[in-house]
Amino acid sequence: MVTGKNQDLEDDPLSAEEDVMDSEDEIVPETEKIDEGMEESNRENSKSEITVENMGQGLYNIVINEEAKKELWKPWWRSLIVKIMGRKVGYVTMKRRIENMWGxxxxxxxxxxxxxxxxVKFYAQEDLDAALVDGPWKIYDHYLTVRLWEPNFNLFTTTIDKITAWIRLPGLPIELYNEKILRKIGDLIERTCKIDYNTSHLCRGKFVRLCVEIDLTKPLLGRYMVNENVYQVEYDGIHQICFTCSKADHEQKHCAIWREKMRKTMRNKLRILKLEDNNNKELQQE
Known part of the structure; x- marks a missing residue:
């Protein structure tokens, strides 16, 4: 029996090699296998870890390490955070409008x-690129502020300090419809993003149309000069931008700062009129 078995092994070299490999597997100490499993488990835990710390006085702190943060953030990198300026819109309407614009x-x-x-979470990179580049966007004639999603975004403390908007330059001579000149004018406001196609191709000569970035923390530019000639700046969607305080959530006529300035102006005018009236009376008496 033994002789026959040895003969089979000699005739089948592959079978002999498998038996040798099996015997090598069998001699691996069990403790080494356990140690390898523990090391692998530790490596996985070190990659992504969320722990809870007791800070005392009934306060607990959830600690998320960097690897875990990357896993949590990964699904949201292809997303935008948007908000309509100066108007409230319901979810259903907002969803339908955004899908029509960007989907x-x-x-x-x-x-x-x-x-x-x-x-807004995108599943096509081309749609995300178009949403970022093809703007500015409006819903019901109100600007839609667009920003890339960012970790730890706080919707209660975040303020809107910059928007992209269309401006018009009425009355500008057609010989000044030059890209370099137009960008210089746009940069007076903040930064020129792009020039309207019809303007750059001289298809429409009534007014120049530029897309510019507007810093709402600064006073908005109302006019400019070219070779000492004065021209006006008009802002599309101006109804939700206040020139007095540069806020984007109300019209100028509803601005508390503007009202106070108007009151002071009226008081000064009345004071001047009163002084003039007193002077006229004194002159008449003389």
Whole structure:
């Protein structure tokens, strides 16, 4: 029997090699296997870890390490955070409008974050690029502020200090429809983003149309000069931008600062009129 078995092994070299490999596996100490498993488990835990710290006085702190943060953030990198300036819109309307504007090649997820902020998650990179580049965007003639999603976004403390908007330069001579000159004018406001196609191709000569970045923390530019000739600046969607305080959530006539300035102006005018009236009376008496 033994002789026969040895003969089979000699005739089948592959079978002999498998037996040798099996015997080598069998001699691996069990403790080494356990140690390898523990090391692998430790490596996984070190990659992504979320722990809880007791800070005392009934306060607990959830600590998320960098690897875990990357895993949590990964699904949201292809997302935008948007908000309509100066108007409230319901979720259903907002979702339908955004899908019509941006859902060209892929699906969109629209999530109501609260405080009039919405998160738009894109599944097609081309749609995301178009949303960032092809603006500015309006819904019901109110500007839609657009920003890339960022970790730890706080919808209660975040303020809107910059927007992109269309401006018009009525009355500008057609010989000045030059890209270099137009960009210089746009840069007086903040930064020129792009020039309207019809303007750059001289298709429409009534007015120049530029897309510019507007810093709402600064006074808005109302006019400018070219070779000492004065020209006006008109802002599309001006009804939700206040020139007095540069806020984007009310009209100028509803601005408390503007009202106070108007009151002071009226008081000064009345004071001047009163002084003039007293002077006239004194002159008449003389």
């Amino acid at each position: 060209r090649l892929g699906e969109l997820d629209v999530i109501d974050l609260g405080n009039d902020y919405y998160l």
